[in-house]
Amino acid sequence: MTLKTLPPISRSTEKFSLKNFFHSIWRQRWLYFLMMPTLIYFAIFKYGPLWNAQIAFKDFKPLLGVMGSPWVGFQHFETFVNSFYFTDLLTNTVFFSLAKLILGMPLAIVCAIALHETWFLRYRTFVQTVIYLPHFLSWVIMFGVLLVILSPGNGLLNAIIEQFGGDPIPFLTSPNHFRWVVIFSDIWKETGWSTILYLAALLAISPDLYEAAAVDGATPLQRIWHISIPGIIPVIVLVTLLRMGNILDAGFNQIFVLYSVPVYSVGDIIDTWVYRQGVLQFQFSLATAVGFFKGVIGLVLILISNQIAKRVAQQSLF
Amino acid sequence: MLRSKTRDAILFQIGLAVFLTIILLLILLPFWRVIVTAFIPLDIYTREGIPFFLSPTEWTFEAFNQLLGHSMFPRAALNSIIITLLGTAISLVLTVPLAYGLSTRNLPGRKLLMTLVLFVYLFSPGLIPIYLLITGMNLTNNYLAIILPPAVSVYNTLVMMSFFEGLPEDLKDAARIDGANELQVLWHVILPLSKPILLTIGLFYAVYFWNEFFTPLLYLNDNDLMPLPVLLRNILISASFNEYVEYNAFSSSSIESLKAAGVLITMIPMLLVYPWIQRYFTKGTLVGGVKG
Missing domain, CATH: 1.20.5 (Single alpha-helices involved in coiled-coils or other helix-helix interfaces)
Structure with missing residues (x-):
């Protein structure tokens, strides 16, 4: 929200009164009337789930309903924290988020700089069009593409491995390789699209700086190091902070499509576990408690990230 | 030198x-x-x-003939189109008023509304509470189960709100002085000026609904309601292959070909509108900054 010239509001001079408040609502009755469907929608579909979330602290029985089920306090949270899968789930989730960020971000930055530096503008547009494409495809399509590349029978990668005399690897079902499949397929799908913010920041750098560097006889690499990189540091900081705030969102759709029983131990993240435990095993309260736990940590992390962003980059994340 | x-x-x-x-x-x-x-x-x-x-x-083209020869694919494509169009329409109808209301500076209770909207954006209790809500409302095997929960994206609302905020206040005031109420201001003044943002946000929603496969899998168990991505997933994991294709011993394409053809058939509609989508997404994403 940018600061614009606000109309002089009499709020400071007038004392707040209920009558005035209702009067002002009445003046805006059309606007409220207009928003009514959305407000009702919010009450049901956004706050309804929050109401249901109380079963995290109850022993939910479908027959008794959300209200009728007995309270059990933090029992489900204790069960989760003390369970053997707690560390695995948390490690997998954080591992995937961090690996995607640490390996994906430098590549995106290098791509953005390459696109920015190239003289062949037509070719640049073409490359951009192609590398943005995977972002718009669903993970189901990506799964199909990955099967064609990775299947042990005649996948492209395994064909190459066999050419060099190696044994085919069942990438999608092998616990030793599944993590890399998750990380690299995400990088393959999203790196192109994530160049867009860096590229925008690069294009916003004043051309005067580059001209001055040319006059001073800077080499291309010096130019990138001393002008381009400093120019996109704010974006890098913001993207990193935002990703840190969402570190527990490791990509549910992706893992849900790609994983299978043999790789649960290395692929299971909080979200996929919640789905299986809740929807498939009917452990509604335990699954809700875990989802709630994730939600609270997520909220705290994003608020912290936002504070840092405000202080460091003078920008708000939301 | x-x-x-x-x-x-x-x-x-x-x-x-x-x-x-x-x-x-x-x-x-x-x-x-x-x-x-x-x-x-x-x-x-x-x-x-x-x-x-x-x-x-x-x-x-054997694999394509076999897939499209079975009634399953055309039907799934139609289902996907219905979900996408209906979902986008409902989403816009619900998003525009909220974004407009939040962009109106002297709306009483605006701060409270903003807080309530932001809160559900920042805190999510996860899948199970919403799953219980939807099943409790008997929305299983109903497209509304797929469309309604994500119908208003807070992020999209905020992007649209900042667009509305950027429109000159004078325009609205002029219409108000002429005696127009807020409904008329929105309809006759704001919306005609907002075509670019409506198109951008509409596309955000459309791409989301077109690609969505988890909630259809969760809430629809009637095969006739299945959208394309769910059908493709079933084909890819080879669950009961014969239900979805005219596959027989005399088939002149392999299972791999059928799977790959399924991928292409599901991709093609997206490829056709992609140049257009790319342009608006690029603009919309840059407006939204790093949020997203």
Whole structure:
């Protein structure tokens, strides 16, 4: 929200009164009337789930309903924290988020700089069009593409491995390789699209700086190091902070499509576990408690990230 | 001195072009492999596997004929179109008033509304509470189960709100002085000026609904309601293959070809509108900054 010239509001001079408040609502009755469907929608579909979330602290029985089920306090949270899968789930989730960020971000930055530096503008547009494409495809399509590349029978990668005399690897079902499949397929799908913010920041750098560097006889690499990189540091900081705030969102759709029983131990993240435990095993309260736990940590992390962003980059994340 | 500098610059440009070409090929090669796999005739496939290059003169449309010959694919495509159109329409109808209301500076209770909207954006209790809500409302096997929970995205609302905030206040005031109420202001003044943002946000929603496969899988168990991505997933994991294709012993395409053809059929509608989508997404994403 940018600061614009606000109309002089009499709020400071007038004392707040209920009558005035209702009067002002009445003046805006059309606007409220207009928003009514959305407000009702919010009450049901956004706050309804929050109401249901109380079963995290109850022993939910479908027959008794959300209200009728007995309270059990933090029992489900204790069960989760003390369970053997707690560390695995948390490690997998954080591992995937961090690996995607640490390996994906430098590549995106290098791509953005390459696109920015190239003289062949037509070719640049073409490359951009192609590398943005995977972002718009669903993970189901990506799964199909990955099967064609990775299947042990005649996948492209395994064909190459066999050419060099190696044994085919069942990438999608092998616990030793599944993590890399998750990380690299995400990088393959999203790196192109994530160049867009860096590229925008690069294009916003004043051309005067580059001209001055040319006059001073800077080499291309010096130019990138001393002008381009400093120019996109704010974006890098913001993207990193935002990703840190969402570190527990490791990509549910992706893992849900790609994983299978043999790789649960290395692929299971909080979200996929919640789905299986809740929807498939009917452990509604335990699954809700875990989802709630994730939600609270997520909220705290994003608020912290936002504070840092405000202080460091003078920008708000939301 | 000058010569060596330009030579450096040219070498640098060649290096960049090579790098970009490698990236380009890394993206394109998998798709090329999908195409070859989908079009390969069975005799070549059984004789030599999948070659890297297959001349288009040898391509066969057998796999596509088999998939499209079964009623399942056309029906799933129709289901996807229904979900996408209905979902986008409902989403816009619900998003626009909220974004407009929040952009109105002197709306009483605006701060409270903003807080309530932001809170559900920042805190999510996860899948199960919403699952219980939807099943409790008996929305299983109903497209509303897929459409309603994500119908208003807070992020999209905020992007639209900042667009509305950028419109000159004078325009609205002029209409208000002429005696228009807020409904008329929105309809006759704001919306005609907002076509770019409506298109952008509409596309955000449309792409989301077109790609959505988890909630259909969760809430629809009637095969006749299945959208394309769910059908594709079932084909890819080969669950009861014969339900979805005219597959028989005399088939002249392999299972791999059928799977690859399924991928292509599901991709093609997106490819057709992609140039358009790309343009608006680029704009919309840059408006939204890093949020997203």
